[in-house]
Amino acid sequence: MKTISRALALVGLLALVVTVVATSASATRTAKHATAQVCVLLPDTKSSARYELFDRPYLDKAFKAAGVSHTILNAQGDAQTQKSQADGCMANGAKVVLLDQLDPTSGKAITDSVVAGGAKVIDYDRLVVGSKASVYVSFDNVKVGVLQGKGLVSALKLNGKYSQHPVIAELNGGITDNNAKLFKQGYDSVLGPLYKSGVFTKAKAGDQWTDWDPVKGQTIFTQMLTRNSNHIDGVLAANDGLAGAVVATLKGKHLNPIPVTGQDATPTGVQYIVAGWQSGTVYKSVKAEAAAAAQAAITLVKGGKVKTNGRVSGTPSVLLTPVWITKANYKLLFTDGFVKRTQVCIGAYAQFCK
Amino acid sequence: MQRGAPTISSPVTDVLTSPAPRATPDPDTPLGALHAYVERLKSGELGSLPVIVAMVGITVFFASKTSVFFTATNFNNLIGQVAGTALIAIGVVFVLLLGEIDLSVGFLSGVGGVCIAFFQTQGHGYSVPGLVAVLLSLVLCTLIGAFQGSFVAFIAVPSFVVTLAGNLALQAVIIRWVPQTRSITIDDKYVNDVAGYYLPPAAGWLVAAGISAAFGLSIAAAFRARRRAGLPTRNLTLPLIRWGLVSAVGFVVVAVCNHGSQHGVPISGLLLLAMLVLWTWVAGSTTFGRHVYAVGGNAEAARRAGINVVFVRLAVFMISGLMAGVGGVVLASRINGVSSDQGGGPLLLYAIAAAVIGGTSLFGGRGRVIAALLGSVVIMSISNGLDLIGSSSWQKYVITGVILLAAVAIDTFARRRQQGVGR
Numbered sequence: 001m002k003t004i005s006r007a008l009a010l011v012g013l014l015a016l017v018v019t020v021v022a023t024s025a026s027a028t029r030t031a032k033h034a035t036a037q038v039c040v041l042l043p044d045t046k047s048s049a050r051y052e053l054f055d056r057p058y059l060d061k062a063f064k065a066a067g068v069s070h071t072i073l074n075a076q077g078d079a080q081t082q083k084s085q086a087d088g089c090m091a092n093g094a095k096v097v098l099l100d101q102l103d104p105t106s107g108k109a110i111t112d113s114v115v116a117g118g119a120k121v122i123d124y125d126r127l128v129v130g131s132k133a134s135v136y137v138s139f140d141n142v143k144v145g146v147l148q149g150k151g152l153v154s155a156l157k158l159n160g161k162y163s164q165h166p167v168i169a170e171l172n173g174g175i176t177d178n179n180a181k182l183f184k185q186g187y188d189s190v191l192g193p194l195y196k197s198g199v200f201t202k203a204k205a206g207d208q209w210t211d212w213d214p215v216k217g218q219t220i221f222t223q224m225l226t227r228n229s230n231h232i233d234g235v236l237a238a239n240d241g242l243a244g245a246v247v248a249t250l251k252g253k254h255l256n257p258i259p260v261t262g263q264d265a266t267p268t269g270v271q272y273i274v275a276g277w278q279s280g281t282v283y284k285s286v287k288a289e290a291a292a293a294a295q296a297a298i299t300l301v302k303g304g305k306v307k308t309n310g311r312v313s314g315t316p317s318v319l320l321t322p323v324w325i326t327k328a329n330y331k332l333l334f335t336d337g338f339v340k341r342t343q344v345c346i347g348a349y350a351q352f353c354k
Numbered sequence: 355m356q357r358g359a360p361t362i363s364s365p366v367t368d369v370l371t372s373p374a375p376r377a378t379p380d381p382d383t384p385l386g387a388l389h390a391y392v393e394r395l396k397s398g399e400l401g402s403l404p405v406i407v408a409m410v411g412i413t414v415f416f417a418s419k420t421s422v423f424f425t426a427t428n429f430n431n432l433i434g435q436v437a438g439t440a441l442i443a444i445g446v447v448f449v450l451l452l453g454e455i456d457l458s459v460g461f462l463s464g465v466g467g468v469c470i471a472f473f474q475t476q477g478h479g480y481s482v483p484g485l486v487a488v489l490l491s492l493v494l495c496t497l498i499g500a501f502q503g504s505f506v507a508f509i510a511v512p513s514f515v516v517t518l519a520g521n522l523a524l525q526a527v528i529i530r531w532v533p534q535t536r537s538i539t540i541d542d543k544y545v546n547d548v549a550g551y552y553l554p555p556a557a558g559w560l561v562a563a564g565i566s567a568a569f570g571l572s573i574a575a576a577f578r579a580r581r582r583a584g585l586p587t588r589n590l591t592l593p594l595i596r597w598g599l600v601s602a603v604g605f606v607v608v609a610v611c612n613h614g615s616q617h618g619v620p621i622s623g624l625l626l627l628a629m630l631v632l633w634t635w636v637a638g639s640t641t642f643g644r645h646v647y648a649v650g651g652n653a654e655a656a657r658r659a660g661i662n663v664v665f666v667r668l669a670v671f672m673i674s675g676l677m678a679g680v681g682g683v684v685l686a687s688r689i690n691g692v693s694s695d696q697g698g699g700p701l702l703l704y705a706i707a708a709a710v711i712g713g714t715s716l717f718g719g720r721g722r723v724i725a726a727l728l729g730s731v732v733i734m735s736i737s738n739g740l741d742l743i744g745s746s747s748w749q750k751y752v753i754t755g756v757i758l759l760a761a762v763a764i765d766t767f768a769r770r771r772q773q774g775v776g777r
Contacts, residue, residue, distance in 0.1 A: 071744035088742050090427075103693040105538065105689060110689075
């Protein structure tokens with residue numbers, strides 16, 4: 001009796017094993033066709049609102065128009081998440097990955113694993129220096145910095161402080177962001193000689209790298225105001241978020257507006273420009289950047305070669321030209337559709353919009 | 355009953371004279387085990403059932419949305435995504451078993467990663483081979499765990515406060531330690547292989563066979579030990595079925611991993627398996643493990659029973675630190691380096707949520723180490739699936755939050771049922 005039951009148990013066991021193996025065999029089928037030929041890996045929402053506000057819808061439209069299947073993901077600032085998303089992209093059969101890196105190390109690791117999987121990488125807006133990326137699509141970021149530097153100089157000339165040895169504060173972007181370094185390179189090329197010749201004075205400051213975080217920027221700028229006895233005549237803020245932090249600090253301390261630069265031409269930034277709290281901002285048509293990146297991706301998917309117009313740190317690049325926006329030409333943003341009139345000319349700011 | 359004997363009615367005689375209760379099936383037989391399992395479910399001891407139901411639900415949902423979710427390549431990816439979080443969650447399980455919490459495990463794993471990255475970098479006088487750097491990092495993390503645990507064990511500072519302070523301090527350490535370029539690359543092949551290397555298919559089969567053999571041997575050893583001790587040897591059917599299932603699962607996992615585009619079993623998966631086996635054994639089969647459950651169930655009663663509660667508390671936080679360090683190795687290896695935000699992001703919440711979703715009670719005293727794996731699989735498969743279909747991040751967070759809430763609600767409800775049944 002015991003032997004029979006034991007034999008039955010073993011047979012049952014065998015049957016179980018066979019069934020399990022058989023069902024798992026169906027799980028080993030790999031996807032026959034790519035469910036997304038292009039994958040876009042956006043970095044976060046903290047450093048800039050542009051990724052969800054502009055990049056995502058523009059890229060989405062461009063790929064849909066070309067009939068290329070795609071997935072757009074945002075890593076929310078976490079490198080582990082971006083790596084997982086890249087793995088998912090490869091599992092989905094991506095041929096091209098548009099990578100907007102979070103830091104050089106994870107950027108290189110992700111690029112390497114994507115290239116090893118047989119796909120191509122386009123560095124979108126942020127460059128992973130020395131990686132296996134095929135193309136880098138971005139604005140000429142050094143030119144962006146130059147526009148900011150020149151913009152600050154002309155604003156100081158306009159309000160007469162230029163010849164009075166103005167004290168200048170700088171709020172840089174994120175230290176891991178290669179773009180932030182290129183912007184700094186640009187505005188340093190304008191401001192550096194002016195500091196050296198004594199025309200401008202550098203404000204006393206500690207660490208001026210803000211991680212693109214307006215909250216951090218506000219803390220740093222408040223401390224700079226304290227260290228310089230509220231005597232700061234101009235601020236080179238690397239983007240509109242940081243400029244906003246400066247404006248909020250000035251307003252909070254009941255100080256007068258001073259020349260402040262920005263970048264990204266956000267609705268808030270434009271409002272401050274028309275109201276006189278911000279001197280100007282750099283307009284990088286994300287539409288143009290997304291279109292160029294999408295075009296490059298579609299070309300690579302179809303197996304063609306991308307037309308490049310430069311090289312940044314050894315990577316073939318498609319570099320686009322930025323525009324400096326002030327109160328004189330801000331209406332260009334409306335005609336371009338980048339910012340809506342109803343986003344800017346409302347409430348207290350309506351009176352400034354002529 | 356003897357004729358003529360006085361009929362005294364009392365609870366004692368009632369028990370003697372009442373008809374024998376209907377025999378429950380012997381729990382050593384398959385049918386009996388099933389019956390006992392159903393009885394446990396009814397009395398509120400749900401075990402891993404809610405998690406498994408959730409897993410099945412998630413798989414069915416995503417398989418219907420994309421053909422890529424239920425494939426070998428994605429399964430292999432999932433193992434890599436689960437490994438880091440699950441390893442940290444193992445430590446969290448131990449802490450939760452005591453009824454405490456460790457809020458520092460996220461950045462502690464980051465410190466571990468940064469420690470490895472720093473020491474394996476060439477050219478600054480402190481460089482060591484990658485594996486030595488890993489050892490250093492594990493020692494460091496265990497010591498940090500001990501330091502935090504000593505406040506809880508010796509001074510009875512609430513663990514919430516101690517580990518929250520630790521969390522802030524460790525984040526500062528990472529920002530300070532990662533130099534101006536704000537990320538350090540790991541070049542050491544062995545460290546990068548932890549998350550990057552996949553066993554050749556043949557080696558994978560050997561491992562599966564080895565696991566099957568080891569499990570079979572352990573069953574045989576237990577059987578022989580009982581025989582030698584003169585105890586009645588139990589029916590072999592159940593252990594054989596268990597052995598068959600374990601072997602089947604082992605071979606199936608290897609088959610699936612080999613079939614994916616990675617062509618092999620990931621090392622991080624094997625590391626996770628080894629840790630799960632080790633700590634399940636510690637929690638379930640050692641005196642220390644029993645002491646942990648005792649202190650978590652009722653610390654005062656444990657103290658009066660002679661258990662060194664102070665040592666148990668200290669040891670558990672050391673385990674938490676150590677496992678955070680092990681998880682940190684895997685996480686650093688995945689991106690071949692560390693950034694100034696290493697150990698940040700959703701990691702802390704995922705590690706704790708994993709332990710809770712897997713079935714560890716927040717109130718202490720109940721839970722199993724395997725909960726770390728089950729909960730991590732639930733959380734990471736949601737993340738994995740949503741990324742495959744291109745959903746927005748907010749959906750990921752909302753769904754994970756809802757499942758976490760459901761897990762705790764079920765756990766609380768089951769606890770009340772158990773108290774009602776007197777377990």
